[in-house]
Amino acid sequence: xxxxxxASEVIEARDIKELKTVTIVGSNKSPIRNKRPKFEGWRETxxxxxxxxxxxxxxxxxxxxxxLATIFLSFTDWNFITGIGDFNFxxxxxxxxxxxxxxxxxxxxxxxxxxxxxxxxxxxxxxLAVVINNHVYFKDFFKVIYxxxxxxxxxxxxxxxxxxxxPTFGPVNQLLMSLGVxxxxxxxxxxxxxxxxVMIILIWTNIGFQLIIYLAGLQNIPKELYEAAEMxxxxxWYKFRKxxxxxxxxxxxxxxxxxxxxxxxVFDLIIVLTNGGPxxxxxxxxxxxxxxxxVELKTGYSSAIALILLVLVLLITFLQWTVQxxxxxx
Amino acid sequence: xxxxxxxxxxKLIITVIMAVCGIVFISPFIWMISAxxxxxxxxxxxxxxxxxxTWNAITNYxxxxxGEKPFLLYYWNSIKVTVLTTLTSVTVSSLAAYxxxxxxxxxxxxxxxxxxxxxxxxxxxxLVPQFLFYSWVDLFDSHLGLILLNSFSVFGTFMLRQFxxxxxxxxxxSAKIDGAGHFRTFFHIALPLVxxxxxxxxxxxxxxxxxxxxxxxxxxxxxxxxxxxxxxxxFADVHGSIYSLMMAASVSxxxxxxxxxxxxxxxxxxxxxxxxxKG
Numbered sequence: 001x002x003x004x005x006x007a008s009e010v011i012e013a014r015d016i017k018e019l020k021t022v023t024i025v026g027s028n029k030s031p032i033r034n035k036r037p038k039f040e041g042w043r044e045t046x047x048x049x050x051x052x053x054x055x056x057x058x059x060x061x062x063x064x065x066x067x068l069a070t071i072f073l074s075f076t077d078w079n080f081i082t083g084i085g086d087f088n089f090x091x092x093x094x095x096x097x098x099x100x101x102x103x104x105x106x107x108x109x110x111x112x113x114x115x116x117x118x119x120x121x122x123x124x125x126x127x128l129a130v131v132i133n134n135h136v137y138f139k140d141f142f143k144v145i146y147x148x149x150x151x152x153x154x155x156x157x158x159x160x161x162x163x164x165x166x167p168t169f170g171p172v173n174q175l176l177m178s179l180g181v182x183x184x185x186x187x188x189x190x191x192x193x194x195x196x197x198v199m200i201i202l203i204w205t206n207i208g209f210q211l212i213i214y215l216a217g218l219q220n221i222p223k224e225l226y227e228a229a230e231m232x233x234x235x236x237w238y239k240f241r242k243x244x245x246x247x248x249x250x251x252x253x254x255x256x257x258x259x260x261x262x263x264x265x266v267f268d269l270i271i272v273l274t275n276g277g278p279x280x281x282x283x284x285x286x287x288x289x290x291x292x293x294x295v296e297l298k299t300g301y302s303s304a305i306a307l308i309l310l311v312l313v314l315l316i317t318f319l320q321w322t323v324q325x326x327x328x329x330x
Numbered sequence: 331x332x333x334x335x336x337x338x339x340x341k342l343i344i345t346v347i348m349a350v351c352g353i354v355f356i357s358p359f360i361w362m363i364s365a366x367x368x369x370x371x372x373x374x375x376x377x378x379x380x381x382x383x384t385w386n387a388i389t390n391y392x393x394x395x396x397g398e399k400p401f402l403l404y405y406w407n408s409i410k411v412t413v414l415t416t417l418t419s420v421t422v423s424s425l426a427a428y429x430x431x432x433x434x435x436x437x438x439x440x441x442x443x444x445x446x447x448x449x450x451x452x453x454x455x456x457l458v459p460q461f462l463f464y465s466w467v468d469l470f471d472s473h474l475g476l477i478l479l480n481s482f483s484v485f486g487t488f489m490l491r492q493f494x495x496x497x498x499x500x501x502x503x504s505a506k507i508d509g510a511g512h513f514r515t516f517f518h519i520a521l522p523l524v525x526x527x528x529x530x531x532x533x534x535x536x537x538x539x540x541x542x543x544x545x546x547x548x549x550x551x552x553x554x555x556x557x558x559x560x561x562x563x564x565f566a567d568v569h570g571s572i573y574s575l576m577m578a579a580s581v582s583x584x585x586x587x588x589x590x591x592x593x594x595x596x597x598x599x600x601x602x603x604x605x606x607x608k609g
Contacts, residue, residue, distance in 0.1 A: 041435075047512040048435035055426035055445070058482030063448045066459035073458065136345040144595060145352040148359065151591050151598070153541045155559045156580035159566050160362045163573050166374075171361060174376040204355075209602060216603035265452050268543040272563055286454045293458050294548060306455040313452050 067310070073303035080297040087300065094304035104305070107283040110195055111264060114202070114284065118259035121203045121210055122252060128207070129214035130244060143215070147208035154205070158272035161201055162188065188274050191281045198282050201269060206262075210255050217251030218244070257320045261313055285309050359584075366390055366577035373573045390578040397575075399568070401582070403554065404561030411473055411546075411557055412539045415480045419535050420528060423486030428516050430487070431494035432502055449484040457548055464549060471551045479545050480538075486531050489601070493527040494520060530601030533594040540587055558583055 049056075074094055078087030098104050132142045149157065164172050165187035176184040185193040221244065229239050267286045270276060276283035276291070283291075285305055293302035353360070364380050365373045367387040372379065395401045429435075430442050460479070461470070469475030497520060505515045521528070543559040550556060556564070562579050569575045591598055 044433055045435035048429045048433040048438060051425045051429035051433060051512070051516075052441065054422045055482060055487060056441070058422065058478070059445060059448060059484075061463070062460060062479065062482060063451060063456060064444075066456040066463065067448075067451055069459035069462075070455055131344065131348060135341055136348050137341065138345065140595070142348060142352060143599060144592070145356055147591075147599070148356055148588070151537050151541075151587055152359075153543075153559060153562075153580075153583045153587065155541075155543050155563050156362075156583040157358075159562070159576050159580050160358050162566075163365075163373075163576070164358060164361065169374040171374070171376065171378055174374075178376065204358075207355075212599055212602050261450075261452075265454065267454060271547075272543070272566075286452070289454055290457070290548075294461075299458055299462075303458055306458065309452050310455045313450055317450050 070303050070306045070310075073300050074307045076300040076303075078300045080299055090300075094301050095308075097301070098304055098308070103280050103283060104285070104288055106280050107285050107288045110282065111284045113195060114199060114263045114266065115260055117199050117202045117206070117263060118256055120199075121206050121259070122255055124203070125207050125210035125255075126214055126245075126248065126252070129211050129218060130240060132211070133215055133218045143212065146211050149205040150208035152205075154268040155272050157201065157205065158269055161197075162273060165189075165197055188282075189278060191278050194274055194278060194281045198266075198270065198273065201273070202263070202266065205269075206259070210259070213255055214248060214251060217248045221247045253320075253324065257316060260316050264309060264313055285312075362577050362580055362584075365574060366581045368574055370572060370574045373577070386574065390574050391582075394565070394575055394578045394582060399561060399565050400554075401558075401561065401565075401579075404556050404558045405582075407473070407555060408540060408558040411476055412536055414473075415477045415539045416532050416535045418477060418481040419483050419486055420532050422481055423483055423531065424490050424521065424524075424528060425516075426487045427490035428494050428512075428520055430491045432497070432499075432515075432520065433512060445484055445487065449488070453544070461548060470549060471555065473555060475549055476545060476557075479549065480535075480542065483535065486535065489531055490524065490527055493524040497523050526597070527601075529594065530597040533590065533597050534601050536590060537587060537598070 075089055075091060076087045077090045077093070128146065132139055136142060164170050167173060167184075167186040167189045170187070172187070173184040187197045188194050225243050225247075226239055229243060234242075264284075265286060266284060267290065270282055270284060270287050271290070274282040276287050286309065289302050289305040289309065292298045292305060296302075360380065361378065364378075364382060367385055367390070368379075368382040369384050369386045372383060426445075430438065464470040464475050469478070501519060501523075502515055505519050510518070541559065542557075543563065546557045546560045547563075550560065553564075562583050565579050566576050569579075
């Protein structure tokens with residue numbers, strides 16, 4: 001150890017960076033530069049892979065191989081019942097069937113309607129974020145309040161809203177009737193209101209997340225801009241439109257993209273709240289995938305849905321890359 | 331003087347308005363808690379009695395906890411799965427994050443890109459092959475299988491990597507010069523330096539695992555292994571018409587998490603702001 005200390009004293013601080021590949025190790029008494037790098041690089045490689053091993057093994061067996069298997073299975077007619085080995089390649093047949101499958105088309109359309117949740121939620125969240133950021137006391141208290149639905153169990157939330165939205169006895173409709181609404185909607189029991197009900201709950205649960213991200217985004221806007229605008233006598237509305245909205249546009253863009261992607265993964269809420277019903281009015285591709293895979297046991301067919309889901313998410317991500325530069329404008 | 335006071339009053343009024351909005355916003359929770367304390371026949375009475383007329387809390391909760399469904403067992407299962415998942419995930423992610431940030435080796439950047447790319451894959455696209463694989467290797471219907479499914483988080487790895495990158499290289503290098511290998515550097519120097527980030531990730535992973543319904547629904551079959559979320563959903567199927575009990579069950583599912591959130595409120599919010607995305 002002593003020798004090493006001495007050796008290190010010789011080296012000036014600014015040399016340390018160069019030393020990366022020639023570090024003096026353990027019992028080595030004569031630290032001659034340039035003679036060790038090969039061995040050292042090798043040691044680093046081993047250390048690197050040991051550190052990475054658990055992650056690599058896990059990701060390979062539980063993500064990479066499964067996604068390849070999904071792609072493979074989506075071109076077969078296999079199902080759980082027939083057992084291993086008993087399947088045929090049927091090319092694009094699954095996909096052709098899917099796009100003639102009314103329930104699947106309905107699910108896709110439902111999911112595209114669900115996308116509306118994101119801009120609505122963002123508008124509410126941004127307004128709340130601006131108000132909470134500048135105009136209230138006890139900021140942290142409000143953050144906690146609005147964040148509560150986001151961290152709550154979706155199963156519990158779904159159960160609570162089943163009762164709240166009950167067509168005859170539910171508190172929501174009792175309130176509406178007491179306010180003079182003659183025939184309030186049947187909410188999750190009504191074909192035309194079930195999807196909007198799901199959307200209301202989705203907006204409600206996501207506001208907390210979007211609000212928190214917006215609050216972070218607002219911190220990055222220089223105070224001087226608002227001060228300068230105030231000097232010129234600008235109104236709050238003007239400042240909001242001309243300073244806040246453009247300057248948080250990167251945050252908006254980020255939330256829009258992650259929001260769109262997450263609406264393609266809404267499963268827990270739908271299966272507990274409506275189970276896709278009534279009459280498939282709240283079915284979405286992930287839900288239909290689950291039905292086909294684990295209830296109908298059509299492995300190949302459900303894999304085709306899984307592949308379409310993946311492609312949709314990838315499409316949104318690629319769109320993000322291409323649009324990003326144009327969107328973010330100050 | 332006058333000017334300052336005016337602003338304060340305005341701010342005060344807005345705070346009050348916002349507080350009212352906030353109460354309306356969380357009224358489903360308040361209603362849930364209130365209903366869980368009521369007699370069944372009072373639950374749907376209107377106008378709503380936010381404070382129950384007749385308290386029936388003890389009967390409701392003991393019916394949920396010690397009734398025909400083994401709620402205590404569901405609780406225990408959830409605690410077990412959540413704690414073990416969080417521990418494994420934090421370990422796996424921090425090791426990988428350190429390697430990506432502080433060890434230089436061949437293939438590192440390409441592996442990082444591949445791992446990052448898997449982040450885009452929706453978990454539902456993997457369910458069928460994961461299910462098949464689990465049946466073959468006998469991990470289906472086991473807690474171990476459940477824990478493993480949520481233990482390899484790209485989100486955690488990416489987030490912790492950002493923090494490890496923030497550690498000055500000279501600290502790592504001087505540790506090496508003192509003869510420390512990567513393991514010692516990792517445990518004694520790097521890990522303590524990113525402790526706040528680890529706490530944040532651990533809390534987030536805890537919340538996500540506790541609330542997870544999809545994974546146990548698909549990968550568990552035996553009722554004795556059910557987690558709380560599965561148990562509650564089943565409870566709701568059986569007692570679907572007894573709202574006071576359903577609300578007591580929902581409260582039981584949400585409360586532990588609210589406590590974790592209140593305790594780690596700052597970490598959770600900072601972590602969400604930092605990582606942005608749920609994974």
